[in-house]
Amino acid sequence: MRQCDDASFFLEKYNWQILSFYGNYLLLTNKRWNAMNQKKRHSLLCPNCRKLISGDDTVCPYCGMKKPSSPWQRLIGRGLNDGDQLLKILIGVNVAMYILSLLLSARATNLSFNPFFFLSPDNRSLLLLGASGYIPIDRLHRWWSLLSANYLHGSIMHIFFNMIALRQLGPLVLHEYGNYRMFIIYTFSGVFGFFVSYLAGVTFTIGASAAVCGLIGAALYFGKSRGGLYGQTIYRQIGGWAIGIFLFGFLVPAINNWAHGGGMLAGAALGFLLGYQERSREKQGHKIGALFCVLITALVLLWAVFSSLYLLLLS
Numbered sequence: 001m002r003q004c005d006d007a008s009f010f011l012e013k014y015n016w017q018i019l020s021f022y023g024n025y026l027l028l029t030n031k032r033w034n035a036m037n038q039k040k041r042h043s044l045l046c047p048n049c050r051k052l053i054s055g056d057d058t059v060c061p062y063c064g065m066k067k068p069s070s071p072w073q074r075l076i077g078r079g080l081n082d083g084d085q086l087l088k089i090l091i092g093v094n095v096a097m098y099i100l101s102l103l104l105s106a107r108a109t110n111l112s113f114n115p116f117f118f119l120s121p122d123n124r125s126l127l128l129l130g131a132s133g134y135i136p137i138d139r140l141h142r143w144w145s146l147l148s149a150n151y152l153h154g155s156i157m158h159i160f161f162n163m164i165a166l167r168q169l170g171p172l173v174l175h176e177y178g179n180y181r182m183f184i185i186y187t188f189s190g191v192f193g194f195f196v197s198y199l200a201g202v203t204f205t206i207g208a209s210a211a212v213c214g215l216i217g218a219a220l221y222f223g224k225s226r227g228g229l230y231g232q233t234i235y236r237q238i239g240g241w242a243i244g245i246f247l248f249g250f251l252v253p254a255i256n257n258w259a260h261g262g263g264m265l266a267g268a269a270l271g272f273l274l275g276y277q278e279r280s281r282e283k284q285g286h287k288i289g290a291l292f293c294v295l296i297t298a299l300v301l302l303w304a305v306f307s308s309l310y311l312l313l314l315s
Contacts, residue, residue, distance in 0.1 A: 044068070080183060080290050083174035090170075090186070091163050094208055097151045097301070098159050101125045104308060119156040126152055126206055128308035130300070132194045133204040146198070147297060148304045150190035152206040162208040169215045169241070172234070176222050178282040180290035181274045182215070187293040189214020189266040196262030205256045209245075210263035216242050217267025222276050 046053050046060040046068045053060055053068060060068045080086055101121035127136060130148025137143060153159035173182045193210025216238055223235030242264065249255035274286065 080179045080287075080294070083171070083179045083182070086174070086179055086183065087167060087170045091166065093301070094151050094153065094159060094163060097129065098153045100305065101129055101152060104128065104312065120154055123204065125308070126154070127204075128304075128311060130304040131204055131206045132198065133202050134198060135203050137198055144300050144303065146191045146194045147187070147300045149194055149206045150187075150208050150211050151301060153208070154206055158207060162212060165212045165241075166208065166215075169212060169219065169238075172238075173215045173218055176276050176278075177218060177271070177274065178277055178286070180282050180286040181270075181276075182218075183290045183293055184274065184286065185214050185218045185267055185270045186211045187297060188270060189217065189263040192266035193259035193261075193263030196265075197256050197258035200258040202256055202258055205259060207256070207259075209256070210259040213242075213245065213260045213263035214267030214270070216245070217264035217269075218271035219267075220264075221268040221271035225272075225276075226278065 043052055044055050045051065046062065051060070051062045053062070058067060098121075102119065102125075104125035105122035123131070129152055130136075130142065130145045131152055132142070132145035132149035136145045153162065170182070173185065177185065190208070190211030193213065194205060197205055197210075219234060219238040220242065223231045223233075223238060225231070226234075245260055246257065249257040249260055
């Protein structure tokens with residue numbers, strides 16, 4: 001009976017202390033849990049290096065990017081981060097424009113058994129969609145065709161070879177230059193290549209080969225500049241591509257060698273000006289430049305498509 005009374009006395013005397021300790025423990029645990037959840041909620045991927053950082057960081061601790069959590073930085077960083085996806089989008093846009101050109105010239109589509117002309121859109125649909133050259137630029141003042149012509153093709157074999165080349169060369173340039181610089185090189189090389197062919201008096205021209213040759217030029221510059229066993233191997237292999245393209249251009253009629261040469265020259269020059277990954281990481285200016293290329297390309301292609309449909313409805 002005495003033991004029971006002692007136990008009751010102990011519980012009555014120290015019960016408030018036990019409850020207080022337990023309550024403080026629960027409060028502290030709850031605060032820690034809330035802090036962990038808060039940290040998780042504010043974690044994000046750095047738009048530049050794609051590593052997990054806190055949303056409260058003013059500078060990325062991994063790459064040094066300032067204000068990595070700002071909406072503007074995240075908008076720029078989100079668009080072109082996945083190199084493989086970028087290549088798929090480029091190929092998809094080229095294929096979509098090719099299919100549209102066939103649909104616009106359905107009655108005049110060439111079904112020749114000659115592989116170079118099989119499933120060829122007619123010149124009218126290609127002109128409406130933004131083919132470039134002396135005639136579209138000088139007579140119709142379509143300077144925007146210097147960009148749109150990079151996404152048009154004249155036959156199933158034409159687009160097949162260009163997309164295969166893009167798929168094979170693209171990963172190398174993406175790896176050595178980064179996604180943003182790669183797209184800048186691709187876009188401006190295509191424009192410059194067709195500008196050179198315009199100056200040379202080429203009347204009517206299309207194809208992604210000028211832009212693809214820009215990737216060849218950038219890869220050649222990288223291999224020559226880097227040196228060493230790896231650089232020399234790249235230079236020799238890509239040099240074989242360059243020689244093969246020019247030989248093909250001289251042996252096969254209607255190949256725009258001026259655009260190929262201009263694109264390759266522009267790619268090498270841009271590789272020098274923009275730099276590659278081993279020398280410097282991609283900077284904010286590269287991202288802004290790539291976003292500018294995306295916006296201009298989208299606007300030009302949308303204008304080409306809708307203006308073509310409008311003119312066809314009027315005719």
